[in-house]
Each structure stands twice: as C-alpha cells, then as structure tokens.
Amino acid sequence: MSGIHAMLVHFPIAFWALASLMIIVGALMQGHWAQLAKAGLLPVLILGLLGGIAGMVSGWLVWPADANLYSPLTRNHLLMSFWAFGIYAVVTALVWRYRDLVFEGAFRWAMLVLALMGGLFFAISGTLGGHLAGSPTPFSDLLGAGGWTVYETFYVPDWVLVVILILAVASAVAGFTAKTRS
Numbered sequence: 001m002s003g004i005h006a007m008l009v010h011f012p013i014a015f016w017a018l019a020s021l022m023i024i025v026g027a028l029m030q031g032h033w034a035q036l037a038k039a040g041l042l043p044v045l046i047l048g049l050l051g052g053i054a055g056m057v058s059g060w061l062v063w064p065a066d067a068n069l070y071s072p073l074t075r076n077h078l079l080m081s082f083w084a085f086g087i088y089a090v091v092t093a094l095v096w097r098y099r100d101l102v103f104e105g106a107f108r109w110a111m112l113v114l115a116l117m118g119g120l121f122f123a124i125s126g127t128l129g130g131h132l133a134g135s136p137t138p139f140s141d142l143l144g145a146g147g148w149t150v151y152e153t154f155y156v157p158d159w160v161l162v163v164i165l166i167l168a169v170a171s172a173v174a175g176f177t178a179k180t181r182s
C-alpha cells in the first residue's frame with residue numbers, strides 16, 4: 001500500500017497546488033488568465049477533493065492503525081492532511097455556492113488567505129510524508145526554526161495559536177462589518 005499511497009497523493013498535491021495558483025491569479029489579476037482561472041477552478045477543486053479522499057484512505061492503510069497513532073511524525077502528517085482537506089473542502093463549497101462572486105470585493109482576500117493556508121498545510125503534510133518514507137527535505141528545518149520539531153512534538157506552537165486567534169477575530173469583525181453595510 002505504501003507505493004499506492006505515494007502514487008495517489010500526487011493527485012491532491014497537484015490539483016490543490018493548481019487550485020491555489022488559480023485563486024491567486026483570479027483574485028489578483030485581470031484579463032484572459034484571470035478569466036481562465038475563474039472558469040476552471042471548480043473542476044480542479046473537485047478533482048483535488050477526490051484525490052484527497054484517495055490519499056487519506058490509502059495513507060491510513062499503509063501502516064497498522066496503532067503505528068499511525070503512536071508516531072508523532074505520522075500524527076503530524078495525518079493532522080496536516082486533514083487540515084488541508086478541510087480547507088480545500090471549504091474553498092470548494094464556497095466556489096460551488098458563490099461562483100465568480102468569490103473573486104469580488106473582500107471575498108477575494110478571504111479566498112487568498114484560504115488558498116495560501118491550504119497550500120502551506122498540504123506542503124507540510126507532503127514533507128512529513130517524505131520523512132515517513134525516508135526522504136526528508138530541508139523544508140522541515142524551516143518548520144524547526146518556527147519551533148516545531150516534527151519528529152518529536154505533536155502540538156501547535158504558541159505563535160500559531162496567536163495567529164489563529166487574530167485571524168478568527170479579524171474574520172468575525174470583517175463579517176459583522178460587511179453585514180452591517182448590507
């Protein structure tokens with residue numbers, strides 16, 4: 001199953017990377033490329049979610065469940081995969097429901113934040129997967145510099161909690177302000 005997982009995870013990684021790029025182009029640019037990015041975004045997101053499901057199911061079957069849950073490295077990999085999946089699921093639901101409106105006004109900044117966060121989380125998941133398969137990358141040193149020793153710790157560094165809190169408050173304020181205006 002290890003080989004199958006390694007093969008299948010290329011699908012969510014590729015589709016989510018493309019989706020984030022399309023959101024950046026759609027939100028920040030005008031003209032032909034922006035139109036193309038907006039028009040193609042939903043199918044790419046749906047394919048990304050299907051790939052994510054395949055990646056998560058196959059990943060869970062690589063090792064016995066006890067081994068998955070015992071190792072902090074695997075738990076970090078699992079957690080980051082779930083976060084990435086959750087973020088792209090929200091992005092897919094928003095694009096499905098609001099179509100091109102997600103690229104209007106303040107909405108597009110929220111989409112940009114989600115796209116960048118999703119990209120960061122699947123990148124972390126991928127690099128931790130590389131560790132599990134015996135191919136670590138220098139990206140983990142970067143995580144270590146941020147206070148996260150991926151081999152040993154299974155926790156969220158304090159500064160991440162502060163960022164989450166600031167984002168939550170900013171989102172609530174932006175939401176209330178927009179509601180009051182309308």
Ligand code: HEM
Pocket residue numbers: 002003005006009012013051052053055056057058059060061062063068074077078081082085122125126127128129130132133135
């Ligand atoms: C969308 C979700 C996921 C992505 C993008 C992902 C990504 C990856 C990547 C890139 C690798 C390295 C493959 C290689 O170079 O051979 C890997 C390995 C691994 N992943 Fe995942 N993964 C996901 C979900 C999961 C889940 C839910 C589990 C369950 C615990 C899991 C467990 C593993 C294990 C055990 C390995 C090491 C395989 C080995 O020994 O060769 N993955 N993953």
